[in-house]
Amino acid sequence: MIHFLNVSKFYPNGARALTDVTTRIEKGEFVFLVGPSGAGKSTFIKLIIKEEAPSRGQIMFNNKNISRIRPREIPYLRRSIGVIFQDFKLLPNKTVYENVAFAMEVIEASKREIRKAVPSALSMVGLEKKADVMPSELSGGEQQRVAIARAIVNNPPLIIADEPTGNLDPDTSWEIMRLLDDINKCGTTVIMATHAKEIVDNMKKRVIALEKGRIARDEQRGVYGYEN
Numbered sequence: 001m002i003h004f005l006n007v008s009k010f011y012p013n014g015a016r017a018l019t020d021v022t023t024r025i026e027k028g029e030f031v032f033l034v035g036p037s038g039a040g041k042s043t044f045i046k047l048i049i050k051e052e053a054p055s056r057g058q059i060m061f062n063n064k065n066i067s068r069i070r071p072r073e074i075p076y077l078r079r080s081i082g083v084i085f086q087d088f089k090l091l092p093n094k095t096v097y098e099n100v101a102f103a104m105e106v107i108e109a110s111k112r113e114i115r116k117a118v119p120s121a122l123s124m125v126g127l128e129k130k131a132d133v134m135p136s137e138l139s140g141g142e143q144q145r146v147a148i149a150r151a152i153v154n155n156p157p158l159i160i161a162d163e164p165t166g167n168l169d170p171d172t173s174w175e176i177m178r179l180l181d182d183i184n185k186c187g188t189t190v191i192m193a194t195h196a197k198e199i200v201d202n203m204k205k206r207v208i209a210l211e212k213g214r215i216a217r218d219e220q221r222g223v224y225g226y227e228n
């Protein structure tokens with residue numbers, strides 16, 4: 001599904017965020033991206049969602065070279081990817097329902113599709129009863145579940161999560177992980193950047209470790225491998 005071929009990323013200030021990274025992530029995989037602060041995890045993610053472009057090398061997404069796509073094609077790429085962030089990034093003036101519906105409105109889904117898909121996504125994350133509530137009235141874990149509903153509502157083949165449990169307590173973090181695991185078991189590919197050692201060590205998924213912008217380890221059923 002994703003193929004990095006000799007990818008390097010240098011920022012304009014000279015920072016070398018990724019150097020000669022080659023890796024392949026297949027459809028249906030669950031991959032943890034780990035590594036010390038500044039190792040290049042967020043940059044790896046930004047290259048996939050085309051928030052940044054590689055300085056060198058090629059990135060293929062579903063057999064399409066996304067290093068070369070035109071700006072007007074970027075919205076089509078982003079439709080195929082649900083993104084989840086550490087700080088949830090919900091719209092504060094919209095209800096839970098409206099936050100999830102918004103992700104469908106921007107891709108011009110019909111009202112009928114929206115009325116069908118939003119309740120189903122909210123029920124997947126266990127928040128069907130909170131549809132009319134504002135994000136500020138929810139706990140951190142509930143807010144992250146709204147963000148997950150928003151990420152899955154368009155049924156993308158790929159979910160990318162950048163530190164999704166970074167602001168959550170351990171129990172709530174595990175609820176979020178169970179949800180991501182369920183979503184993955186339904187066939188969605190999941191890539192998650194994290195510093196959560198406990199989670200990585202317990203879930204026994206593929207682990208790609210970046211260090212100073214290079215792949216230092218790539219293990220099936222891997223471990224976190226660092227002291228926090």
Ligand SMILES: Nc1ncnc2c1ncn2[C@@H]1O[C@H](COP(=O)(O)OP(=O)(O)OP(=O)(O)O)[C@@H](O)[C@H]1O
Binds near residue numbers: 013040041
């Ligand atoms: N927009 C930017 N401009 C300049 N340098 C950047 C930019 N974004 C990241 N960097 C640099 O690139 C390197 C990799 O950063 P990146 O954010 O990808 O690491 P990370 O592994 O996600 O770190 P963390 O775990 O702290 O989030 C770092 O040296 C960082 O300072």
